[in-house]
Amino acid sequence: MTDALLTVEDLTISFPSDNGPVPVVKSISLTVAREIVAVVGESGSGKSLTGRAIMGLLPCRAHVRASRMLFEGIDLQTLGPAGWNGLRGSGMGLILQDPKFSLNPAHRVGRQVEEALLLHTKLSARERKQRALDMLARVGLPDPERVYASYPAALSGGMGQRVMIAAMLINRPMLIIADEPTSALDRGLQDQVLTLLRSLTEEFGMGLLLISHDLQQVSRYADRVIVMRQGEIVERLPASELAQAQTAYTRGLWAARPSFATYGTRLPVFEDSGRPS
């Protein structure tokens, strides 16, 4: 794809162990254009590690190798600390699972939302505050002035996640990586936050890499879906064709969500999921 924002080819991530390096992501390739791509898999499938490798956020003992890792023409594998600092929060942003842990409890919301502007722009304090208030309103927070002056402890989970999104989007990045952005929220709030992410992605013309374990849920928001299992990509398909997925694993992942129709039956589980017992 020529209009890809992000191109990853042959990405392998391994961790050292007593018995030599253990590969946890095995030679995967993916591209993200101005679209929503979901990476789906169960715990331990390597989906979060993939997202973090793209952001250069893996611990240094992790060994990352790829034949190509390009973002907007920048070779991510050659970036030093200064290069990464210029890119994170400006060109690309990461939204994490739980606002309770990813917002700093000791700083007011306003300061955290503005931080990317402080680091990456030359706006004055007043302009920064105005942009932050606009952004807080854009993500659907009522009374942005009050939220701006609040500490994270005063926010509910859904509000906290909206603040996270505002902080990530304030600098209009090209690519957002959202790692389970809603799994700490109620189901109703999950839909609200995903709807918000989708509409902002379209409005700002961004690419969004949405990492999740819930196939049915992301299929309603993503354009394309990549299914990972034990470090490998087992299937890639348009979200609209998920119900007709080819591999047994994808079909199992699809059917694992309980519903009224599965009453009285056993839900499908994967016996050889590679979890420690």
Place this chain on the structure above:
Amino acid sequence: MTSAVSVEQLSISFPSAKTRFTAVSDVTFSVEEGQTFGLIGPSGCGKTTVLRAIAGLNTGWTGLIDIFGAKLEPGRKITGDTRRNIQMVFQDPYSSLHPRHRIAHILGEPLKVHGAEGIDAAVGIALDRVGLSPALAGRYPHQLSGGQRQRVAIARALLLKPKLLLLDEPTSALDVTVQAEILNLLNDLKASHRMTFILVSHDAGVIGHMCDRGVLMSHGRIARALDRAALSELTEDAVEAAAWDETPGYRGN
């Protein structure tokens, strides 16, 4: 038909800055033996508060709670056989297991309290029953995955062979695939131990899969009683919509 649990005109309030905040008012339902009964509703509707009153974790309530023919009394701890009969599994397996105790200690404690013998063997059997290797007894909770921890929490709840298991969002902190394993396990154990379940959830899919009957709660009251036919029409949107219903008794902020 035998009623395992009957709750009549249950009201629960908490002191707040100005007046008492009424979290639950006038809740009445009954659960038949062997059924899975759902308490469904959006955040803050009072469903967990009802469950905690039945569990005896909150004794500041008024009304009537009858469990297998024994009446609970407000303001008093549950003791004796009734205490053994009611056990609870909490939402978050990361915070419901003591982080500094090994699994053997966590599972051995209820047995020790009730003066049981042969605790080590019983712990091994308890782990095996929930599909875990008895070798995990020597580990700490942080050395287990989320699904394994929730299995430990279920094993702990089953140790005293309860007749009523209270499940407070038992899978909402888990992956979809791990959730499937835990729901299967709960249904297997319910059949083999002849238990009655009360399941609290905001997930219409989980409720539809597990429950024989239930009630939809909104602002501390029962908005609707649900049988299987009504459960078939329960959607995520309907659960969420209950949060916005105007209810006269609602005194939220």
